[in-house]
Amino acid sequence: MRVLLVEDDPMIGKSVQQGLRQDGHTADWLRDGQQAELALATTPYDILLLDLGLPGRSGLDVLTRLRRSANSIPVLVITARDAIADRIRGLDAGADDYLVKPFDLDELSARMRAVQRRHAGRAEPVIENGPLRMNPATHELTLDGTPVTLSAREFALLQALLEQPGVPLSRARLEEKLYGWGDEIESNAVEVYIHSLRRKLGAEQIKNIRGVGYLVPRLP
Amino acid sequence: MRSIRRQLLFALLAAITLTTLLGALATYRTARAEANAMFDYQLRQLALSFRDQALQNAHIRDLASNDDAQDFSIQIWRPDGTRIYLSHPGKELPHHAPLGFATIDTGKGKWRAFGLQQGGQTIQVAQPLQARDELALAAALRTVAPFLPMLPMLGVLIWVVVGRGLRPLDAVARAMTTRTPVALDPLPENRVPTEVVPLVRSLNDLLARLKRALDAQREFIADAAHELRTPLAALSLQLQLAERATDAAARGDAFGELERGLERATHCVQQLLTLARQEPGGGDRPLTPVNLDDLVAKVVADQLPLAEARQIDLGVTPAARALTVSGDAEALHILVSNLVGNAIRYTPPGGKVDVAVGDDALGTFVEVNDSGPGIPPEERERVFDRFYRRAQTDEPGSGLGLAIVRTIAERHRASVLLDAADLGGLRARVRFGGSTAS
Numbered sequence: 001m002r003v004l005l006v007e008d009d010p011m012i013g014k015s016v017q018q019g020l021r022q023d024g025h026t027a028d029w030l031r032d033g034q035q036a037e038l039a040l041a042t043t044p045y046d047i048l049l050l051d052l053g054l055p056g057r058s059g060l061d062v063l064t065r066l067r068r069s070a071n072s073i074p075v076l077v078i079t080a081r082d083a084i085a086d087r088i089r090g091l092d093a094g095a096d097d098y099l100v101k102p103f104d105l106d107e108l109s110a111r112m113r114a115v116q117r118r119h120a121g122r123a124e125p126v127i128e129n130g131p132l133r134m135n136p137a138t139h140e141l142t143l144d145g146t147p148v149t150l151s152a153r154e155f156a157l158l159q160a161l162l163e164q165p166g167v168p169l170s171r172a173r174l175e176e177k178l179y180g181w182g183d184e185i186e187s188n189a190v191e192v193y194i195h196s197l198r199r200k201l202g203a204e205q206i207k208n209i210r211g212v213g214y215l216v217p218r219l220p
Numbered sequence: 221m222r223s224i225r226r227q228l229l230f231a232l233l234a235a236i237t238l239t240t241l242l243g244a245l246a247t248y249r250t251a252r253a254e255a256n257a258m259f260d261y262q263l264r265q266l267a268l269s270f271r272d273q274a275l276q277n278a279h280i281r282d283l284a285s286n287d288d289a290q291d292f293s294i295q296i297w298r299p300d301g302t303r304i305y306l307s308h309p310g311k312e313l314p315h316h317a318p319l320g321f322a323t324i325d326t327g328k329g330k331w332r333a334f335g336l337q338q339g340g341q342t343i344q345v346a347q348p349l350q351a352r353d354e355l356a357l358a359a360a361l362r363t364v365a366p367f368l369p370m371l372p373m374l375g376v377l378i379w380v381v382v383g384r385g386l387r388p389l390d391a392v393a394r395a396m397t398t399r400t401p402v403a404l405d406p407l408p409e410n411r412v413p414t415e416v417v418p419l420v421r422s423l424n425d426l427l428a429r430l431k432r433a434l435d436a437q438r439e440f441i442a443d444a445a446h447e448l449r450t451p452l453a454a455l456s457l458q459l460q461l462a463e464r465a466t467d468a469a470a471r472g473d474a475f476g477e478l479e480r481g482l483e484r485a486t487h488c489v490q491q492l493l494t495l496a497r498q499e500p501g502g503g504d505r506p507l508t509p510v511n512l513d514d515l516v517a518k519v520v521a522d523q524l525p526l527a528e529a530r531q532i533d534l535g536v537t538p539a540a541r542a543l544t545v546s547g548d549a550e551a552l553h554i555l556v557s558n559l560v561g562n563a564i565r566y567t568p569p570g571g572k573v574d575v576a577v578g579d580d581a582l583g584t585f586v587e588v589n590d591s592g593p594g595i596p597p598e599e600r601e602r603v604f605d606r607f608y609r610r611a612q613t614d615e616p617g618s619g620l621g622l623a624i625v626r627t628i629a630e631r632h633r634a635s636v637l638l639d640a641a642d643l644g645g646l647r648a649r650v651r652f653g654g655s656t657a658s
Binding site: 009011012014015016018019022055080081101102103104105106 | 446449450451452453454455456457458460461464477481484609
């Protein structure tokens with residue numbers, strides 16, 4: 001998942017970013033609300049992790065303005081204030097879930113997956129499409145019941161495609177999902193990962209529409 | 221314990237008794253004077269009636285015996301001095317007879333006598349003074365008598381009345397006992413007697429101040445707990461990353477981060493403690509004369525490693541003459557350290573930090589100038605707020621440094637002013653009011 005993390009505390013921000021990367025996400029980290037708004041306007045993120053206690057424009061402000069502009073990106077609010085009123089304010093402002101500091105990285109990942117799942121309209125944690133069965137929580141993929149080992153980037157790419165079966169994603173869009181700012185993008189990385197995935201899963205699992213992008217055909 | 225009720229009871233009873241006794245004394249004196257006048261008149265009348273009847277000697281005996289009850293004694297002397305008549309032979313009577321009224325001491329009691337001469341004979345009528353005293357005393361006792369049995373009743377009455385009068389105090393005391401640290405409502409001021417109003421007012425004043433102090437304390441604790449959560453959250457994340465690390469290099473990095481996180485949490489707690497100690501009532505230490513140049517030199521020496529690590533040119537502009545302020549040396553060291561530390565940490569590498577000591581018409585001052593980014597005027601007051609951290613600061617901090625500076629300054633009746641420095645950054649000036657040059 002491409003994640004935008006907005007957290008003003010350098011230590012927490014750095015740690016969460018690192019943790020997210022270890023979990024195979026692409027995480028960008030910003031430290032104030034204004035920059036966050038700018039990034040949200042220009043980059044398609046899968047989820048926003050928003051600290052409410054931001055200096056300058058508060059997290060609650062960012063969230064309210066985001067929802068007012070009809071942006072429905074899943075938002076997970078992180079707060080150090082554990083008063084119920086604070087949590088209610090966050091949820092009412094349009095957050096999908098919240099996490100109170102200090103929190104566990106694994107819990108963060110689980111909540112991100114849950115939010116992502118609900119957002120995609122799925123209740124069950126496992127994505128199934130034809131012979132493919134993907135569990136984002138455990139990073140497990142099976143093809144006709146046989147486990148397939150994927151690298152973190154391969155997994156992320158396949159997940160992006162499996163989230164919306166039948167919908168083609170452009171190369172640029174896939175690159176955005178794989179790379180954060182500052183990451184060096186290898187020129188034909190997407191092709192390399194697609195090639196590798198096809199080799200492991202069979203070419204028919206990922207189709208290429210020339211000039212449009214890649215897609216996983218929707219299967220029952 | 222002293223009791224107003226008991227005190228009033230005894231004082232009032234004593235006052236009433238004393239007044240009654242004084243009244244009795246006055247009655248005694250008046251009665252005595254009246255008895256004197258009356259008995260003197262009787263003595264004279266008796267003596268005169270004797271003079272008229274003495275001519276008929278035969279009647280004297282009857283006459284005298286009639287007057288037995290009156291305890292008057294009558295003596296009659298011939299011109300040659302022989303007593304020819306004595307009404308009460310058993311009594312010790314005056315042996316001589318001055319003419320007119322006289323008070324005679326016979327050695328066995330005082331007598332009041334009236335003497336007159338008639339045809340060569342001397343007639344004296346005498347009466348013991350004791351009779352008069354008894355009469356006066358009886359009068360005085362009659363005055364006092366009704367009061368004595370009334371005293372216990374009065375006591376009970378006073379006890380009850382005073383108790384009733386003091387009841388508002390009980391009410392105030394009861395109202396006070398229902399006040400708790402969470403419910404410090406003021407006591408009602410209406411329906412309180414005028415005498416108790418000042419007490420209630422001052423109690424309400426105290427309650428209000430207590431409430432303010434407690435509210436501030438509660439707010440501070442809430443803030444502190446919140447602020448401690450952030451470094452703890454960072455620590456917990458850093459620890460998880462360390463646990464996840466698969467190779468030695470990653471683990472080393474993770475532990476490095478963890479260590480920095482721990483340092484920061486420790487610093488945060490340290491700052492909280494410092495602030496608590498510098499708050500009024502946090503164990504005030506005595507004020508001693510502190511030489512500002514020495515103080516600044518010590519702080520700069522302490523901060524030099526940090527300045528060098530950050531490539532900051534740290535220097536001092538000493539005062540033209542030795543300047544001393546009366547203060548808590550340790551607290552002032554913390555104050556200047558925080559200012560110098562801030563200047564070093566917020567000034568970009570290659571910059572300059574200058575600490576100056578001086579005095580002018582307004583007093584003695586210590587100022588820290590830097591070539592850093594400064595603080596915009598609209599934020600120069602807010603940065604003193606506890607836990608206030610400016611946006612976009614990379615420096616990990618507790619947000620308490622300047623709050624500590626201000627608290628210490630206030631304890632020393634000094635002011636802290638932030639404005640633009642000649643070096644281009646921030647100038648923090650601490651101005652001491654009551655300072656002396658030495």
